[in-house]
Amino acid sequence: MRLALVGAGRLAAHLGLALQALGQAPVALGARNRQAAAPLAQALGLCVCTPEEAQLGADVVMLAVRDEAIAPLAAALPWRAGQLAVHASGATELEALAPAERRAGFHPLQLFADPLPRPEAALAAFAGVRIGIEGDANATLALSSLATRLGAIPLLLVGGQRARYHAAANLAASGLFAPLQAAVTLWREALGLDEAQAWAALQPLAKGALAAASERGLAGALSGPLARGDTAVLARHLEALKDRPVAPLYLEAMRTLLPLARESGRLDAEQWESLFQLLSSQPAKDV
Numbered sequence: 001m002r003l004a005l006v007g008a009g010r011l012a013a014h015l016g017l018a019l020q021a022l023g024q025a026p027v028a029l030g031a032r033n034r035q036a037a038a039p040l041a042q043a044l045g046l047c048v049c050t051p052e053e054a055q056l057g058a059d060v061v062m063l064a065v066r067d068e069a070i071a072p073l074a075a076a077l078p079w080r081a082g083q084l085a086v087h088a089s090g091a092t093e094l095e096a097l098a099p100a101e102r103r104a105g106f107h108p109l110q111l112f113a114d115p116l117p118r119p120e121a122a123l124a125a126f127a128g129v130r131i132g133i134e135g136d137a138n139a140t141l142a143l144s145s146l147a148t149r150l151g152a153i154p155l156l157l158v159g160g161q162r163a164r165y166h167a168a169a170n171l172a173a174s175g176l177f178a179p180l181q182a183a184v185t186l187w188r189e190a191l192g193l194d195e196a197q198a199w200a201a202l203q204p205l206a207k208g209a210l211a212a213a214s215e216r217g218l219a220g221a222l223s224g225p226l227a228r229g230d231t232a233v234l235a236r237h238l239e240a241l242k243d244r245p246v247a248p249l250y251l252e253a254m255r256t257l258l259p260l261a262r263e264s265g266r267l268d269a270e271q272w273e274s275l276f277q278l279l280s281s282q283p284a285k286d287v
């Protein structure tokens with residue numbers, strides 16, 4: 001596969017340098033800003049060229065640019081028949097790659113923060129990561145093979161669902177910070193702790209919960225009053241938070257987790273029913 005990268009940001013750096021670590025470096029790097037792209041080009045042993053020049057000798061052209069730049073860039077490039085246009089976005093549908101005749105998506109479910117990682121670190125960042133792949137049968141095959149070479153795992157996507165797919169990914173990443181931020185605020189108000197103190201004290205709980213979920217799954221890792229079937233403690237939480245801005249978030253979180261409490265197999269029917277009644281009986285104004 002002769003792969004050209006267009007864009008020299010974090011995704012391009014990780015993909016390009018990971019492929020270089022495998023001895024399969026991209027054939028070209030196209031960018032609109034030569035100066036900004038120069039460090040990556042140098043690390044890849046390439047010159048910076050224009051997006052049009054990068055496209056010339058490639059079978060696969062990865063538009064590794066921000067979502068809003070994908071459609072205008074794809075529209076401006078002179079695609080050849082059979083050439084595969086790929087973007088790395090989670091939220092943008094493949095229609096954005098028109099007028100390229102062959103379009104595909106390659107979206108690693110990973111956070112790439114380093115603008116210029118070492119090649120081994122770039123490759124390590126793909127290990128065990130799912131990559132959302134969408135395209136025709138040949139494109140899916142080629143991109144799944146690319147994912148596997150990177151040590152990642154293909155996750156086949158269907159068109160038309162990308163906004164929901166990406167919203168879920170966002171919930172699983174920064175979305176996790178919403179309850180953490182709410183917990184810090186509660187402790188600041190209730191205990192007078194400053195943000196750093198509260199976060200330092202809460203961190204082991206958050207890390208422990210994620211580590212347990214990695215090992216035992218979400219239901220198996222559930223803890224607290226829901227997992228113990230302790231309706232009295234949960235009722236005290238809801239009462240204490242009643243007039244606080246965090247009340248809707250807390251209630252919705254407990255409602256979302258309730259099916260996991262059942263799935264965990266640790267509650268008897270009476271305990272589950274009692275939790276269910278408590279959470280269902282909360283007035284709508286609290287949500």
Ligand SMILES: NC(=O)c1ccc[n+]([C@@H]2O[C@H](COP(=O)([O-])OP(=O)(O)OC[C@H]3O[C@@H](n4cnc5c(N)ncnc54)[C@H](OP(=O)(O)O)[C@@H]3O)[C@@H](O)[C@H]2O)c1
Pocket residue numbers: 006007008009010011012031032033036037051064065066067069073087088089090107108109110111112113
């Ligand atoms: N970073 C991640 O963790 C991650 C993970 C999975 C998927 N992705 C996806 O990867 C894509 C790129 O994200 P990123 O994080 O790499 O972004 P980024 O670090 O902000 O880099 C974006 C790159 O696109 C270039 N660019 C923007 N508009 C352009 C245009 N019209 N023509 C040519 N180049 C243009 C920018 O160049 P300038 O210097 O000229 O602005 C920059 O090099 C996005 O679709 C994102 O959703 C990112």
